[in-house]
Amino acid sequence: MTYCVGMRLDKGLVFMSDTRTNAGVDNVFTFRKLFTWSLPGERAIVLQTAGNLATTQAVVSLLNERMKAPGDRNPSILEAPTMFQVARLVGNTLKEVVQSQSDQGPDADSTFGATIIVGGQIAGSDPRLFLVYPEGNFIESSDENPFFQIGEAKYGRPILLRGYDPAMSFADAAKLLLLSFESTLKANLSVGMPFDLLVYPEGSFSVDKTRRIAADDAYFQTLSTAWAEGIKEAIAGLPDFEL
C-alpha cells in the first residue's frame, strides 16, 4: 500500500508521500512516490502515485520519454498548455499502461491499477490539483474538497478533516500532514517512512522546496511524543460523559 496527500492552500500546494511499497509482507521496498518536473518561471508539475508499482513506474518513465522525443504523437507534459491538459496526458498514459497489462481493459479493481495525484501550476493560471483514476478520467480539487488522499487514506482522514484550514501556513500544513501520516503509520504496516514533503508556493514555478523526513528525524519524534500527550489532554479536557 501507500499513503499520499496532495493539498491546496491559499498560499500554494503541499504534497506528502510515504515510500513503502510491498507485495505481501515479504517484498518490502523503499521507493519514491513523489515525482516532479519544472521549467523555471513557466511551470511546475508534481505527481504522487499509489497502486501497482510496475504501472506507476511505467507511467513516469513514459512521461519522461515523451519529453525527450518531441516527434512522439503524444505531447509532453512540459508542453501542455494547461494543468487540465497535463492531467489528461497523465490520465491517458495511466490508462494506456493499465490497458497494456490487462486483457479486460482499465479497471479500478485491476491488479495493475493505480491512482495518481497531479498538481502544479503553469504561468498565467492558478495552481491546480487533480486526482487521476486508473480508468484515465480525473477530478479536480475544489473549495469543498481541497485535498486528495490516495492509498491507505482512512486512518489519517479524520485529523485532516478537523485540522485543515485553507489559510494555514506551509509549516502548519506540514505539521498537520505529519500527524495524519503518523496516525496511519501507527495503525498500518503497509505505510512506512521516510516521508517525502514538497511545498509549492504559488507563482514560484519551482519544485525544489522538498524535504525527506526519516524515522530518526528529531522533529518527527518530538511531534509523535507530544501528540500522544496532546491528544490525551484534549480528550481529558472534553466534558465528561454521564452514565
Added chain:
Amino acid sequence: MTYCVGMRLDKGLVFMSDTRTNAGVDNVFTFRKLFTWSLPGERAIVLQTAGNLATTQAVVSLLNERMKAPGDRNPSILEAPTMFQVARLVGNTLKEVVQSQSDQGPDADSTFGATIIVGGQIAGSDPRLFLVYPEGNFIESSDENPFFQIGEAKYGRPILLRGYDPAMSFADAAKLLLLSFESTLKANLSVGMPFDLLVYPEGSFSVDKTRRIAADDAYFQTLSTAWAEGIKEAIAGLPDFEL
C-alpha cells in the same frame, strides 16, 4: 457498512455499535447490531454484528431458537459452560448460516459473510472478549489487543490507539468511543446514528446498563463541537515545523 467496538477494561467491558445498514446508498435502514442475553447472577453475553444483515439476523435468530428448544442437538449459549464455548457456538452458527447461503463454503470475501464480536462473563471466570470470523474461527482479546473493531474500523482506530487505557472509567471509555464513532461518522456515510452503548461492570451479570445516543443527543453535540476546537488547539500546541 457498520462500525462496532468491543473493549475490555480493568473494570469490565464496554460496547458501542452504530445502527446503519445499507445496500448501496438507496436501501438505508436503522437496525440494532447489539444483542444481549443474561441469566441474573450467572451469565451475561453481548454480541455485536457487522456484515450481511440477513446473515447476522439469521445467526441471532438461530441462537435464540436454540435457547427455546432444549432438545436441539446444538446446545444453547445460555448453557455453555465457558465464554470460550459461547464463542464456539456463535462461530459454528455463523459458519453454518454463511455456508447455507454460499455454494463455495464460508469465506471472508463472501457476499454473505459477517464478523461478530462476542463478549461477556460467566460466573466463576473473568469477563472475556472474542472476535468471530465468517469462517467460524475466532480470536480472543489480550492485554496487547484489548479491543476489537468490526466494520468501518479504520477512521476511528488512531484515536482508540492513542486514548485507550485499561484503567479508565466507564464514562471515559464511553467518551473515547463516542470520539472514535464521531470521527468515523464525519468521514463515512455508511456509519450512522443512533449509537448503542452497553457498559458491563465485572461481576454484575447484567446487561441493562445501556443507552441509545441519538443525533440530537445534547452531550454528543457538545462533544462534537468541543472536539473540533480541542483537536485544533492540540495541533496548535505542538512544536512548529521548520521548513
